[in-house]
Amino acid sequence: MSEHIVSPKIYVAIFLTLMAGTAITVWAAYQNFGAFNIVIALGIATFKATLVVLYFMHARYSPRRTQLVIVCSVFWLAIMLALTLADYQTREHTVGRLAPPVIFNLVRT
Amino acid sequence: MQSQLPLYPEQASNFAPQVDNLMLFITLICLFFGVAITAAIVIFFFKFHRKQPNAVGVPILGDMRLETAWLVIPLLLAMAMFGWGAVVYVDYRHAPQDTLDIYVIGKQWMWKAQQPSGLREINELHVPVGRNVRLIMASEDVIHDFFVPAFRVKMDVVPGHYNTMWFRPTKPGRYHFFCSQYCGTNHALMGGWVTVMEPSEYAAWLSGSSGQGDPVVAGEKLFVERACSTCHSPDGTGRAPSLNGLYGSQVSLADGTTVVADDAYIRESILQPNAKIVARYQPLMPTYQGQLTEEQILALIAYIKSLQSQPAPASGK
Amino acid sequence: MHRTGELYGHFETLEQQKESAALGMWIFLVTEVLFFGGLFLTYTINRHAFSAAFGAGSNTLDLTLGGFNTVVLIMSSLTMAMAVWSAQVGKKQLVSIFLIATVVLGTIFLGVKVIEYKQKFDHHLIPGAGFDIRYHAEHPTAADNAGKIAEEKEELEKAFAKDPDLNAHAQLYFSLYFGMTGLHALHMIVGAGLLVWLIKGSFAGRYTPKYNTPVEIVGLYWHFVDIVWIYLFPLLYLIDRHH
């Protein structure tokens, strides 16, 4: 495992990109893109996080095994989020959590 | 009707035979695998028992065809179980259009139900045979679960959500229902009876005309039907004071005062139980306001008056 | 477990030792991802159910402070990466300098966080009996800009119109806000402790091109904490800024 030394130039370039990302995401927050606001905010965050992982954390130059570990973490997080949200998105029978409580008259007696 | 050791509860709803058939199907498949594997182990065990202390076995590393077979065949059988189970479940989760809707509320530790006519019951549920019944359920506190083994159905009752379940009773009778989601101290006591009635009887019951004749007899019947008896046991050991010898006696209250137990007091105890709390008891009793006709209240009072002969209980008097 | 120089006795080579340490840290970070993942899931589901309340809560946060902190934290990531580089190329003095810079930036971040918490406290935004999301709008201090306050009031009324239970649901937002930023801050504090330990080692000149595993491992951790913030910042501060 000969180690790869990332040059400070790259570090600074990444840093500047991250700064730019931060600026853009703050700017975008004030624009109205409808539902896309969330997508944009999280998209930029993911872009930034990826840069940090790849360069600051050297994942780009790491052994395969490390890269696999990273992929796994993202994958398992995705399982948790996706399957749970799928349940919430496809519920039919429960009247939503905010629904007018028709039968609350009964509940309160 | 059933033997000492029955293997399944009575079948009293449309789902019961379906679930039992499913059970039989899966049991057969599993029996097959269970018996086959156990038999193989026993046979191999004896047939290939070590003959000399130093003997080793024949090295067999594996077999692709066998591996494939026992990957694929169980998978196919599993899919059959899944498919059949899914059909029953989807049916269960989608109530038909023409249901009789009954509201059910679970709270620690009792069940309240309200019939479409507005009539209310506690720890009891009356339904007509042959009608599709849908329960719309909510909880006041923690998660409960409404479970009728004879119907083979259950559904959690979740605070903040409204869950529904449906079934079609197929056989008149009285069946146990339980709370099947652990909900605290008296989880095991949070049950009652579902009464499945012929439609005409049900209609009569709804109109309250069942309590004709002697008010004491009617009152006694109500006392059981309305679950008074689940709390008020004659010997005063339950959660509530015994009502034996109550009428006309001095009752000491939690606030230190005493009252004479007359008709008005008993009436108030039934309709506004929290107005006067008996000493040493918790204000557990639910209100029956709006659930009893005046006639029924009178019948209950008449019944409580009749309980003079038995010895007076020690508590609260 | 005896030890020869930097090599612990149960390892055969320094390479093996370094590889193990790095893999260990990466796996630890996986557990951290899932740990924060549980919080993110809770956040997502509640945000979906109570978007008005979460929007209102989000708008009470101070974007200037949050943005400033984001910059500070990313900068600390840069200095951390530079500390690793310095060790790799054998510039022993730079290692100490960059590590100290990192710890200073981390402390600034935590300091700003304290200011923000204090503000929430003053504005009655701590979940519990005293919680009142209207409090600040109704009790502005002399320092507050009157126009902004009026705007805030109007926004709140709009939100209350959408969700009459706003006060209850905004508490959920703040529970999550304090939960998530609190756990993040806790990680920062642990990281700062590790940095101090590294700085001590660097003064002794311990980290060389041959042996710099501790710097690298702590670096991984520090960058991870940065990544968490990269997500927390938009989720807590930014979404629903537009009106």
Added chain:
Amino acid sequence: MSKTPPPSPGPNMPHEDYLNATYGLKSWLLTTDHKRIALLYLGSVTVFFFIGGIFATLIRIHLLTPTGYLVTPETYNKLFTMHGVAMIFFFLIPSIPAVLGNFLIPLMIGAKDLAFPKINLLSWYIYLIGGSFVLYSFSTGGLDTGWTFYTPLSSVYSNSAVTPAVIGIFINGFSSILTGLNFIVTIHTMRAPGMTWFRLPLFVWSHYATSLVMVLGTPVVAITLLLAGLERMFHLGFFNPALGGDPILFQHLFWFYSHPAVYIMVLPAMGVVSEVIPTFARKPIFGYSFIAGSSIAIAVIGFLVWAHHMFVTGESTYAALTFSFLSYVVAIPSAVKVFNWTSTLYKGSISWDTPMVYALGFIGLFLIGGLTGLFLACLGLDIHIHDTYFVVAHFHYIMVGGAVMGYVGGLHFWWPKITGRLYPESLARTAAITLFVGFNLTFFPQFILGYMGMPRRYHTYPPEFQVLNVLSTAGASILALGYLLPMLYLMWSMRYGKVAGPNPWPATGLEWTTPSPPPTENFDVTPEVTWEPYDYKNRPDLGLTAGAPSPAPAHGDD
């Protein structure tokens, strides 16, 4: 395959081993030797097994009569909760990994220790701290939420000592995480020369899979219980509907860990069985790569099925369909294992030494437990049997009949290696059979009870259920006796047992090439592995006659 392992020292050659290398309490409490830490764990998980077992005994005595005369409802609820918590979090999850895994993984792969010996010790201390919190909760007010801690009961309504218990389990989670992390790294980086992935013992594979689950799942339950604890302490509303939260979310988060956690409990036991069967059938395991692969498959697919515990909570029908389907898929790798173990017996040279009795018992009971899992995974059936004694019987079959049997069997198998002494064979065999009989009598009636409709967690039940409950209690008494025996004779054998020698069975693993008990550094020289796993044919050093000369292995699959 030409080289043979180095000859091991004779049985009676005195040597310095990990037990007698240093003396004194301090040398144990500050040890970083994985073997000593394993013994520290052995002691502490046994304490929790006792505690959990005493609760179980009280439960069973109470349920003798329908009204239950022993304890009040509150106490009963505390009993089964504390029974579940002690048994799951503090006994079964750490049992095999932290005791046998800790002891054996470095030995099996030819390493001097785990990759992070200090972290290994740390994780034992974390376990103790977590355990103390939980014991504190048990002794001050108890815990009555059910081991599942469903909200809002646990976070709002319960009057018992929930907060310390939740903190204790939260802390204990880190012990599990660190153990898993240590194993994964060790298996990746510490293997001896020649120990390739496909030469790893299946015990190591199953621990690798277990560690994956520990590392990926445990953090989620940690944060979940932390949130529930915060909710309780500060009246927050994450899961409390009265404040806007959602109790179902808690269940999702809880089961995201707790379903995979059942595989933390059973995979290591499967690993034990995969070692024991080839040893006592004296032949290579059938389908090595399938058994190894199925461990990984169980660990991965096991993460996709959690909401099968929530079929009647009102989760979406689509979600229920998905989770039921995947639950059936995850059953397939378990099936593969059972079939391969059974086939391994074919044309073996089978003995019925105690570990083998346990292993065969494991297969039988795991089979019943696993197959009844298929009933529960069936959507239409689960609406009837959910939260009844059917579920209780299902999981005891797997966890007690399966995992605990595997654990006790494994302890017997490696006892000579751990202590250097043999246990009394016929007594041990008797105990194993007693356990098997007592176990079935205790839990089989519960399947029928469950189908008849007896809900679980009931301190009182309708009288028609009494007969079966009495049977179950009777079985539990036999079971208790069955557990008492090994505890006594194993302790006895530490001093008085026959000296075992390095390889009493004989078995093929690397751990058997070093003296018993092993020296502190495990091997006198770093071993080099030149043989395939479970290979009896090319191992003249084992001193076995290869029987009739057999042809080259047919149908090699790896």
